[in-house]
Amino acid sequence: MDFLNAIILICNYTILPALTYGSQLALGAIFVTLIYGILRFANFATGDMMSFGTMFSVLLTYYFQSIGISFGILPTALLTIPFAVFMMIFYMLTIDKLVFNYYRVKKSPPVQLAMVSVGVMFVTQAIIRIIIGPSDRRFLDGEKFILKASEFKEMTGLNEGLTIKTTQISTILITIAVVSLMFWFLNKTKTGKSMRAYSDNEDLALLSGIDPKKIVLITWIIAGILATIGGILYGLDKSYRPFVYFNNMLPIFAAAIVGGIGNPYGAFLGGYVIAFAEIFLTYAYKKFFVYLLPDFLEPSSLVQFLSTDYKFAISFSILVIVLLFKPSGIFEGKKI
Amino acid sequence: MPYFEGKNMTAGYGDGPDIISSCTINVNKGEIVAILGPNGAGKSTAMRALLGLLNLKSGNVKLNGQEISKLNPQDRVKKGISFVPQTRNVFGELSVEENLEIGAHLRKDDTKEAIDEIFNLFPILKEKKKQIVGELSGGQRQQVALGRALMIKPSVLMLDEPTAGVSPIVMDELFDHIIKIKKTNVAIIMVEQNAKQALSISDRGYVLVTGKNKFQGSGNELLNDPEVRRSFLGL
Numbered sequence: 105m106d107f108l109n110a111i112i113l114i115c116n117y118t119i120l121p122a123l124t125y126g127s128q129l130a131l132g133a134i135f136v137t138l139i140y141g142i143l144r145f146a147n148f149a150t151g152d153m154m155s156f157g158t159m160f161s162v163l164l165t166y167y168f169q170s171i172g173i174s175f176g177i178l179p180t181a182l183l184t185i186p187f188a189v190f191m192m193i194f195y196m197l198t199i200d201k202l203v204f205n206y207y208r209v210k211k212s213p214p215v216q217l218a219m220v221s222v223g224v225m226f227v228t229q230a231i232i233r234i235i236i237g238p239s240d241r242r243f244l245d246g247e248k249f250i251l252k253a254s255e256f257k258e259m260t261g262l263n264e265g266l267t268i269k270t271t272q273i274s275t276i277l278i279t280i281a282v283v284s285l286m287f288w289f290l291n292k293t294k295t296g297k298s299m300r301a302y303s304d305n306e307d308l309a310l311l312s313g314i315d316p317k318k319i320v321l322i323t324w325i326i327a328g329i330l331a332t333i334g335g336i337l338y339g340l341d342k343s344y345r346p347f348v349y350f351n352n353m354l355p356i357f358a359a360a361i362v363g364g365i366g367n368p369y370g371a372f373l374g375g376y377v378i379a380f381a382e383i384f385l386t387y388a389y390k391k392f393f394v395y396l397l398p399d400f401l402e403p404s405s406l407v408q409f410l411s412t413d414y415k416f417a418i419s420f421s422i423l424v425i426v427l428l429f430k431p432s433g434i435f436e437g438k439k440i
Numbered sequence: 441m442p443y444f445e446g447k448n449m450t451a452g453y454g455d456g457p458d459i460i461s462s463c464t465i466n467v468n469k470g471e472i473v474a475i476l477g478p479n480g481a482g483k484s485t486a487m488r489a490l491l492g493l494l495n496l497k498s499g500n501v502k503l504n505g506q507e508i509s510k511l512n513p514q515d516r517v518k519k520g521i522s523f524v525p526q527t528r529n530v531f532g533e534l535s536v537e538e539n540l541e542i543g544a545h546l547r548k549d550d551t552k553e554a555i556d557e558i559f560n561l562f563p564i565l566k567e568k569k570k571q572i573v574g575e576l577s578g579g580q581r582q583q584v585a586l587g588r589a590l591m592i593k594p595s596v597l598m599l600d601e602p603t604a605g606v607s608p609i610v611m612d613e614l615f616d617h618i619i620k621i622k623k624t625n626v627a628i629i630m631v632e633q634n635a636k637q638a639l640s641i642s643d644r645g646y647v648l649v650t651g652k653n654k655f656q657g658s659g660n661e662l663l664n665d666p667e668v669r670r671s672f673l674g675l
Contacts, residue, residue, distance in 0.1 A: 294541070297534070301542045304533045308525065312588070313517050313546035 105262070110395040112264040116253075122376070122383040124272045124341055127279035130375025131334030132352065133359035134283070134368050135327050141303040141366035142323045143204070145217030149225035150331070150356060155349035156228050157192035157332030158339045159236050164188060165243040177247035178270060179340050182278075185333060193328035199224055200324055208320070225350075232346050240345045246270060271341040282333055283372055286326060290368070295322055303366065351416070355382065358419040362426050364433020373435055378419050386412045441505060442466035443627050444490075444521070444596045449499035451489045458497065459485040460651035467627040467644075469595065472618065474638040474659070475631045476672060477648035483631040484526070486648065487598055490629070491523050492516050503596070518546055522594035526601040526631075529585035532574035536565050539573055539584050543591030551591070558587040561620060579610035586617060590626075597621065599630040603637075615641050635672055639663050647672060 132154060139147045147153075164184035168174070175183045203224060207217050250273055253265025290296040295318070302309040302319045310316065335349065342348070359378045363370025388406040397403075410418065426434060445466035452458040460482040467473040475483045488494050490501055492513045500509045503519055511519070531539050540558055544551040559566035562583040568576060573584050582602060589597060602618065603611040611634065619641055622628055632638035639645050639659040647655040647668060655668050662668050 294545075297538050297541060298545060300534060301531045301538070304531045305528055308528060308531065308588075309542070310514060311517060311523055311525070312542050313514055313592070314542070315514075 106395040109262055109264045110392050112262060112266050113392055113395065116264065116266050118380075118383050118387050120268065120272055122379045124275045125383065126376035126379030127275050128334055128338040128341065128375075129352075129355050129359045129379055130372045131279060131282065131330045131337070132356035133363065133371035133375045134286070135330040135334065136356060136360040137363070137366055137368050137371040138323060138327055138330070140360070141368075142299060142319060143208070143217075145214045145221060146357075148218060148221045148353070149228055151349040151351070151353035152225050152228040152232065152346075153192070153196065154331045154335030154338070154352075155232055155346045156195060157188050157328070158335035158344055158349070159232055159346070160188040160191045161185065161332070161336045162236065162241055162243045162339070162344050165245070169245065175246060178274065179244050179246045181243055181336055181340055182274060185336060188336065189329050189332045192332040193325050196324045196328050197321070200320065229346065229350070236346070238346055240343050242343045244271065244340050269341075271337070275337040275341060278333060278337060282329065286330070287368070289326075299323065354416055354423075355379075355419040358423040358426075361423055362433060363435050367433060367435065370433050370435040374433070377434075378422060381422055382415045382418045385409045385418055386415050443468045444503050444629075446486070446490045446501045447499055449486065449489050449501070450497045451485065451494050452497070453494060458651060460489060460648070462499070463648065463651060464653055465490065465629065465646055467596065467629050469627045470622060470625045471643045472622050472628045472630065472641060474635075474642040474645040475629065475648060476635045476638065476645055476662075477654070478672065481648040482651035483648055484600055485651070487523075487600055487629065487631055491521065491598060517592065520592065520595040521598065522589040522592055522596070523598045524585045524589045524600065524602060526604055530573045530581050530588065533572065535570050535572055536576075536584055537569040539588050540591050543588035546592055554591055554593065558590060561590070562587055562617065578606045579613060582606060582610075582614055583617065586621070590621065594626060596627045596629070599628065601631055601633055603632065603634055611637065636663070
């Protein structure tokens with residue numbers, strides 16, 4: 105019984121949250137890796153682009169609520185995804201046309217494009233502040249829990265409860281759906297294959313008659329879908345605060361680099377590596393050991409490796425370690 | 441009138457000096473033409489000019505009597521001029537089959553048939569069609585490169601040093617393949633370092649020196665020309 109309690113405890117406080125957080129990071133990391141692999145620069149506006157898409161979802165959710173549209177037990181925000189994605193893609197294509205395109209045509213070095221993306225980041229932040237302001241907003245509605253701790257305890261008779269939040273399940277399911285769709289697109293369709301070819305060998309792709317404009321367009325469309333969905337899922341799970349998205353860029357870049365930058369499979373798995381590392385290393389295991397160990401071995405401290413305040417230090421350390429020892433990423437496999 | 445001709449081409453990179461000046465190269469369907477010459481003679485540059493990868497300062501390029509000097513490389517590919525670069529001539533992270541599919545990117549019809557034709561020409565590729573090209577041997581990779589270029593059913597095929605860095609046995613094999621391609625009524629222009637072997641399979645050859653036509657003639661003529669033998673073939 106104690107053993108089961110310990111397992112449930114770990115599931116509830118680490119595995120389930122890490123799967124959720126990992127999915128959100130994975131979407132962001134695939135976004136970074138796609139832009140890096142195809143458009144060939146590190147996009148520092150990643151976090152704020154995710155925030156930008158989420159902002160539309162927040163506003164639309166408020167609007168939908170005001171006119172009485174809801175999505176049953178699921179958050180209304182999920183209904184706004186198509187509209188928010190559309191606005192995001194529109195914004196990205198506008199930025200690309202106004203800013204990135206100029207440097208791409210000039211064949212500027214990647215570092216210059218990365219610096220340009222820092223500029224885009226500041227502009228995006230400003231636009232977000234003008235439209236919605238910097239404050240914390242909750243836009244989650246519908247049923248909060250699919251399984252409540254008390255219900256679980258009643259069902260199983262265990263001491264520990266397992267809670268499954270609606271946002272956790274929807275995050276995991278939506279991520280699986282979006283990512284499988286994306287990999288199917290990249291591996292099986294003609295356009296997807298030409299994107300991979302363009303990423304692998306740009307000159308030969310051009311000689312094969314692949315239209316670079318179309319590749320850029322499709323890349324931003326996929327990027328817009330990933331960024332918006334990732335942002336909305338994160339915002340639903342935690343809350344929508346524009347600055348947090350900027351901070352999330354560190355774990356997102358760490359995930360992309362751990363997976364081998366340019367490799368979407370790696371980025372996907374990298375998201376979970378970072379999330380699990382962050383949560384496993386900042387969780388206080390005291391109760392877990394209380395269940396497992398005999399009374400006289402009971403730990404007196406919290407058995408927490410690092411305080412949660414240091415969670416960014418974990419992604420940063422992983423980033424540094426990977427760059428030092430395995431800069432091509434820890435996952436073998438083909439690049440985009 | 442030759443099928444594909446670059447006439448009196450003068451070109452260089454950017455604002456730099458002319459690499460080729462008044463250079464003329466032509467080829468007919470079902471013919472192999474070799475471009476030879478010492479290092480820095482402008483062989484590859486001449487080929488790049490024919491493909492439109494650099495702009496001509498003077499001269500013109502004609503395909504089947506039609507002026508194409510102003511077209512960019514992609515549009516020339518659409519006209520049926522296919523190019524195999526010397527390096528990075530395959531998609532190393534894609535499978536053999538995907539490489540061939542990308543080669544057929546411009547074709548609207550079903551690519552299955554075209555892929556089967558390539559597999560008939562290069563049987564080894566059929567066995568390895570699911571394999572990632574980066575994992576293949578040098579000779580097999582060159583076959584993928586040739587296959588990719590042939591997927592658009594080109595009328596002109598340009599090869600930049602197709603046998604660079606492969607063993608003599610593989611070289612002979614590749615030349616056999618090139619002869620097979622020629623028999624499908626394709627006009628082939630190739631730049632080669634292995635001058636003797638290249639001339640022995642070529643119908644005609646051009647020897648460039650400092651960007652100008654120095655000698656030209658049939659493969660045998662060049663092979664037997666004492667000056668060409670002494671200066672370029674090392675015989």
